[in-house]
């Protein structure tokens with residue numbers, strides 16, 4: 455067990471899987487550097503404390519009713535969480551601030567998800583420093599900063615007619631890659647991204663689950679426009695010595711023993727993350743495309759991710775026969791372990807940022823099918839900048855799918871993509887070794903937190919001395 459350094463960090467994750475995972479991983483990283491960690495979380499999608507025995511947990515009511523909590527309109531859900539969590543969050547944080555004479559590890563710093571727009575105001579009132587965790591990439595954050603320009607130029611909102619047009623202001627982006635989220639009120643979506651940028655700019659610094667070698671140009675641009683310290687210290691999941699799960703759904707580990715029986719680099723792993731969904735017709739085409747590819751596949755079908763909740767159990771027998779033997783379907787997989795398995799040869803992904811970084815870290819080439827938000831930007835970088843994947847162009851249709859899978863997994867045409875993925879994997883692990891960019895970034899972050907805290911303690915001391923005089 456490491457020595458504690460008498461500084462507590464309060465981490466406040468947004469209650470979605472793709473935000474919870476990196477925040478808990480960050481907690482583990484900073485715990486190994488001596489900090490005490492408290493996870494302050496909403497009672498909606500709460501993490502499991504038993505998986506993280508070294509952390510303290512404090513829960514706040516989010517005040518959402520069942521129908522509000524189950525909306526698929528993400529901007530609306532985030533806006534509701536912001537409205538309902540602000541007061542309970544402030545109250546809880548206030549209770550945690552030690553009063554004079556109380557023997558508790560003092561709160562050195564708050565680290566909040568980027569999408570809680572109230573947290574800088576709260577931090578200022580309670581006189582605690584606030585850092586932000588950016589759970590997406592640097593390039594997509596930069597795109598958020600130029601969204602007003604893209605809007606002014608008429609690229610967004612789009613009716614689809616310009617979707618294949620190049621965005622001259624940000625090559626190699628196409629109009630269809632610009633972040634959008636399905637919302638009944640597009641203005642709410644723009645406000646969400648705008649608030650995110652404001653939160654980052656008014657923070658004491660921003661932490662990224664990325665690394666310099668991957669996103670150097672975007673990180674450089676951000677350093678210029680944000681004017682706050684920037685700490686790329688990823689890939690997070692590779693820095694954690696222990697890999698306790700933070701899955702909100704039960705992981706089906708039977709897929710690991712199934713993978714053990716498959717030939718080396720033969721399996722296409724298919725998962726679209728924790729919130730993307732497909733229709734009945736689409737999942738049928740996906741499954742038939744997988745069958746046609748003649749490759750073994752591991753497919754994640756999350757409850758609620760397919761129109762028909764009984765898929766595939768109640769599917770026609772000819773269809774199930776087509777999948778027989780070569781495929782494994784699970785409701786939720788231990789993804790990090792799956793991607794690291796020697797049998798996995800490619801990842802068909804929606805390009806959520808965590809999935810993208812996890813795939814890069816294992817040298818697994820990607821078949822990209824972005825759905826919303828930052829995924830289009832991530833996928834464009836995967837295919838056109840890093841060259842470690844290909845887009846599923848031409849529609850979600852079985853022949854097309856089978857062709858794309860074979861290309862990325864086995865055919866000569868995909869060989870360079872597979873090689874580049876292995877080279878990038880080396881860079882992803884190199885940056886974490888002593889002297890590497892993320893290793894130095896983490897040193898910088900730890901020093902930043904400790905320096906800010908000692909400045910705060912000094913000025914609090916000066917105030918009390920002045921008051922005594």
Ligand code: UDP
Pocket residue numbers: 471472473475701725726727728729730754785786787788789790805806807808809810812
């Ligand atoms: N994940 C998992 N098992 C699954 C599917 C996803 O553990 O079957 C994890 C994955 O490893 C990643 C997270 O869920 O850490 C999904 O985050 P991402 O940013 O990729 O996408 P989002 O869910 O936010 O759309």
